[in-house]
Amino acid sequence: MQRAWRAFLAGILFLGFAAAQKTLVVAVEGDIDTFDPAFSVGSTPTQTISANVFETLIRPQIVERTAPDGTVYRTVDMEQLVGQLAESWAFDSSDPNRVIFRLRKGVRYHSGTPFNADAVILGMRRIFESQSITTFLVGMGGAVTRADQFRKLDDYTVALTMKQGNLLTLKNLTIYNSAAIDPADLKAHATPEDPWALDWFKKNLGSGTGPYLLESYVPGDRIVLKAYPNYYLGKPKIDRVIMKIVPDPAQRVLLLRTGAVDMANQVPVRELDALKRIPSLRVLSFPTTTQDRLMMNNSMPPFDNKLVRKAVAYAIPYELIVRQVYRGYARVSVGPIEDGMPTSDPTAWPYRYDPERAKKLLAEAGYPEGKGLPPIKLRIRIGKEEQEREAVIVQDALSKLGMKVTIEKLPFATFNELQQGGKLQFFIDDWISWVNDPYYHMFWNFHSKSPTNYVRYSNPEVDKLIDTYMLSRDAKARAEASRRAQRLISDDVPQVYLASPNFNVVLNKKVTGYIYFNDQLTRFFYMDKKP
Amino acid sequence: MRVLRYVLRRLALLVPVLLGTLFIAFFLTRVLPGNPIDRVAGPYISQEKREAMKREARLDLPFYQQFYLYLADLVTKGDMGTSYTTAQPVTRDLLQRFPATLELVLYGMGLAVVLAIPLGVLSALHKDSPVDHAGRVIAVVGVSVPVFWLGLVLLYVFFLKLQWAPPPIGRLPPTMSPPPHVTGLYTLDALLAGQWDVFKAALSALALPAVSLAVTAMAPLARMTRSAMVEALESEYVRAARALGLPQHVIIWDYAFRNAVIPILTIFAGVFGYALGGVVLVEFIFSWPGLGLYTLNAILSSDFPAIQGAILLVTTVYVFIYLLLDLAVAAIDPRVEV
Numbered sequence: 001m002q003r004a005w006r007a008f009l010a011g012i013l014f015l016g017f018a019a020a021q022k023t024l025v026v027a028v029e030g031d032i033d034t035f036d037p038a039f040s041v042g043s044t045p046t047q048t049i050s051a052n053v054f055e056t057l058i059r060p061q062i063v064e065r066t067a068p069d070g071t072v073y074r075t076v077d078m079e080q081l082v083g084q085l086a087e088s089w090a091f092d093s094s095d096p097n098r099v100i101f102r103l104r105k106g107v108r109y110h111s112g113t114p115f116n117a118d119a120v121i122l123g124m125r126r127i128f129e130s131q132s133i134t135t136f137l138v139g140m141g142g143a144v145t146r147a148d149q150f151r152k153l154d155d156y157t158v159a160l161t162m163k164q165g166n167l168l169t170l171k172n173l174t175i176y177n178s179a180a181i182d183p184a185d186l187k188a189h190a191t192p193e194d195p196w197a198l199d200w201f202k203k204n205l206g207s208g209t210g211p212y213l214l215e216s217y218v219p220g221d222r223i224v225l226k227a228y229p230n231y232y233l234g235k236p237k238i239d240r241v242i243m244k245i246v247p248d249p250a251q252r253v254l255l256l257r258t259g260a261v262d263m264a265n266q267v268p269v270r271e272l273d274a275l276k277r278i279p280s281l282r283v284l285s286f287p288t289t290t291q292d293r294l295m296m297n298n299s300m301p302p303f304d305n306k307l308v309r310k311a312v313a314y315a316i317p318y319e320l321i322v323r324q325v326y327r328g329y330a331r332v333s334v335g336p337i338e339d340g341m342p343t344s345d346p347t348a349w350p351y352r353y354d355p356e357r358a359k360k361l362l363a364e365a366g367y368p369e370g371k372g373l374p375p376i377k378l379r380i381r382i383g384k385e386e387q388e389r390e391a392v393i394v395q396d397a398l399s400k401l402g403m404k405v406t407i408e409k410l411p412f413a414t415f416n417e418l419q420q421g422g423k424l425q426f427f428i429d430d431w432i433s434w435v436n437d438p439y440y441h442m443f444w445n446f447h448s449k450s451p452t453n454y455v456r457y458s459n460p461e462v463d464k465l466i467d468t469y470m471l472s473r474d475a476k477a478r479a480e481a482s483r484r485a486q487r488l489i490s491d492d493v494p495q496v497y498l499a500s501p502n503f504n505v506v507l508n509k510k511v512t513g514y515i516y517f518n519d520q521l522t523r524f525f526y527m528d529k530k531p
Numbered sequence: 532m533r534v535l536r537y538v539l540r541r542l543a544l545l546v547p548v549l550l551g552t553l554f555i556a557f558f559l560t561r562v563l564p565g566n567p568i569d570r571v572a573g574p575y576i577s578q579e580k581r582e583a584m585k586r587e588a589r590l591d592l593p594f595y596q597q598f599y600l601y602l603a604d605l606v607t608k609g610d611m612g613t614s615y616t617t618a619q620p621v622t623r624d625l626l627q628r629f630p631a632t633l634e635l636v637l638y639g640m641g642l643a644v645v646l647a648i649p650l651g652v653l654s655a656l657h658k659d660s661p662v663d664h665a666g667r668v669i670a671v672v673g674v675s676v677p678v679f680w681l682g683l684v685l686l687y688v689f690f691l692k693l694q695w696a697p698p699p700i701g702r703l704p705p706t707m708s709p710p711p712h713v714t715g716l717y718t719l720d721a722l723l724a725g726q727w728d729v730f731k732a733a734l735s736a737l738a739l740p741a742v743s744l745a746v747t748a749m750a751p752l753a754r755m756t757r758s759a760m761v762e763a764l765e766s767e768y769v770r771a772a773r774a775l776g777l778p779q780h781v782i783i784w785d786y787a788f789r790n791a792v793i794p795i796l797t798i799f800a801g802v803f804g805y806a807l808g809g810v811v812l813v814e815f816i817f818s819w820p821g822l823g824l825y826t827l828n829a830i831l832s833s834d835f836p837a838i839q840g841a842i843l844l845v846t847t848v849y850v851f852i853y854l855l856l857d858l859a860v861a862a863i864d865p866r867v868e869v
Binding site for chain 2: 033250382411
């Protein structure tokens with residue numbers, strides 16, 4: 001009798017424990033490719049880990065927005081930067097080029113190391129001396145090029161002196177690549193040949209200040225995060241996050257449907273309507289500034305001819321792409337600067353579906369009904385289902401003008417190398433500017449000196465507008481110059497925007513609190529799961 | 532003693548075979564466009580930094596120099612380089628992934644043998660009867676059904692509709708930790724650790740992917756068993772055995788099957804090797820963290836060290852399988868000398 005009671009009590013205790021432990025299972029599409037926040041660019045799971053384990057000094061404010069269908073959702077506003085590891089920040093009243101960060105007190109890394117100004121300075125030295133991604137982001141316009149532009153004023157105050165006081169640099173500092181790593185990790189693993197412990201940080205997840213830390217990692221299989229109990233904003237509501245690698249999108253859908261996982265993104269758009277009908281699931285679809293782009297190399301025939309580019313821009317059935325490829329989970333693009341990014345000007349972009357006009361323009365360009373055109377190859381990456389379908393629509397639309405296009409699918413390493421080298425003539429890719437700022441967007445895409453100007457677009461006037469106003473704090477002049485640049489770019493049509501797809505997340509209805517960040521990475525801290 | 536010398540000679544042959552395959556792998560990865568740096572470097576960095584990263588990875592060197600340096604590291608340090616897609620040493624990655632694939636292939640092949648051999652023997656014994664026709668239909672279906680389609684159908688029926696099988700979420704449910712590592716084969720490790728729940732979970736996770744593999748592998752095995760058995764059963768020595776009035780089971784198994792087993796083994800080795808390479812689709816569907824998926828990702832990302840490592844490993848396994856096959860044939864057939 002007594003034994004039965006004991007078993008019963010143990011059972012109750014166990015159930016209580018199980019209820020208290022909230023576990024979130026997320027289906028992710030790929031594995032970790034590095035653990036170093038300063039160098040992670042490729043895999044979304046890697047970036048997600050960086051965004052939950054490490055933290056930056058400042059972050060964009062969380063705000064509520066209303067979607068076109070009337071639902072209210074939470075997202076971030078990059079125009080309002082607030083403190084994260086810094087309690088507050090402000091431009092120095094005596095020096096407009098200097099920003100003062102007042103650091104949060106009492107913050108400790110997962111390892112117990114206290115966070116302070118020395119940790120910030122050391123982290124910045126590592127970033128600059130190892131030339132990590134951040135160097136190129138905060139280096140935009142030459143605003144910050146050396147680590148010693150960050151100065152420790154006292155244990156909890158850091159000053160940053162920029163070439164020119166501006167907001168873009170600060171927006172760039174919200175990207176997780178500049179996250180504060182633990183000085184203790186650095187000291188323990190630095191070697192004479194590798195003073196910034198690049199090798200160790202690549203292979204191991206260091207200790208951070210963020211709400212989660214690594215519990216276990218089975219390569220190729222799963223990454224398990226657990227809550228950091230001493231997090232300064234309080235213990236996260238979800239105790240464990242299991243990121244389970246499920247490479248096949250169809251299986252991610254199946255696992256969601258059957259409740260084997262609580263959450264997944266990168267779900268094929270064609271499945272979303274069916275998933276919406278399942279009572280246990282919630283489909284969140286956020287309008288974004290992402291662009292699917294039809295890229296025409298401005299330095300290769302026939303696309304070195306502006307009239308050909310214009311003909312293409314008038315030949316694409318944009319509404320059809322939104323309807324058929326994205327089933328409504330996308331918007332028709334409004335131009336080089338997407339709706340949702342400050343200073344976006346839809347009136348600058350005149351291109352609508354108008355095949356007659358496209359034919360006329362092609363004839364004007366010297367290729368009546370496509371006669372005399374060189375061979376055109378439309379390249380796309382393997383495995384991007386939506387872009388494959390866009391390619392077919394583009395091929396069909398252009399064939400009506402007499403442009404013969406062959407589609408070629410490339411593995412992404414091959415595609416990347418050719419794209420990076422400016423060797424692709426005609427291709428489809430997608431782009432989202434993580435920093436929601438028009439000059440960030442224009443610099444990387446339209447400045448002749450940008451490494452990501454994959455179509456080799458060059459307009460000295462556009463370059464000059466970007467150079468002059470990128471770091472300006474005169475909001476009005478900056479907006480005006482942006483609108484002027486949008487008109488110039490629209491007239492040159494270096495790229496054509498096929499659609500602006502939504503970002504879709506599918507969640508179990510028990511899971512609440514999802515916030516859409518511009519970088520499209522999930523922050524588990526804000527989320528909860530009902531029993 | 533002679534056997535030992537034979538084994539050593541065969542193993543020595545491994546060296547030129549591996550060198551040859553490695554050379555081809557090296558050549559093809561370097562000749563085709565695509566390099567691993569663009570992925571790890573990301574789009575934002577300057578051209579100078581990108582070039583510096585290529586130099587650091589020795590990718591700027593001529594192909595033969597890269598080949599030589601790789602071999603030197605491999606031979607002197609056992610170092611296969613670091614993968615660009617996982618940031619881990621390739622040796623560690625392979626040791627992690629290979630057991631997952633091996634376990635799947637072993638169960639799949641085991642199942643294939645258990646199903647195919649009785650089926651083949653039955654078909655041969657009842658040649659041109661309904662049993663034989665049924666066997667033929669099964670074999671044709673097994674050969675013609677693509678393995679990924681079969682996997683999806685099995686999932687639909689046994690997971691989604693009947694709910695007998697676990698979800699296609701890898702080797703264990705996400706909330707269950709792997710057993711302590713001994714061999715890397717989860718079912719075996721779980722048994723060694725006495726973790727019955729883990730054993731059961733690992734076994735049920737194996738069920739559908741192993742059946743998918745088995746069905747496609749059993750077709751050639753069953754057909755070969757049938758034809759070899761038919762030939763053996765029609766031979767003079769079987770007739771002689773029958774005339775001597777030996778019991779049926781002795782005739783079938785000790786006389787006919789023993790003679791038929793050599794072509795069956797040969798086919799089996801081929802099928803086994805093919806399964807090792809062809810398991811990638813099954814791994815993709817069942818989220819199986821194995822060698823196939825690893826290699827696929829490596830190829831798509833031009834992850835040179837990972838591709839080379841995987842090719843080395845699979846080649847070695849292949850050579851070993853054929854070595855074992857030859858030894859087995861020698862043991863079975865007294866006419867074959869090693």
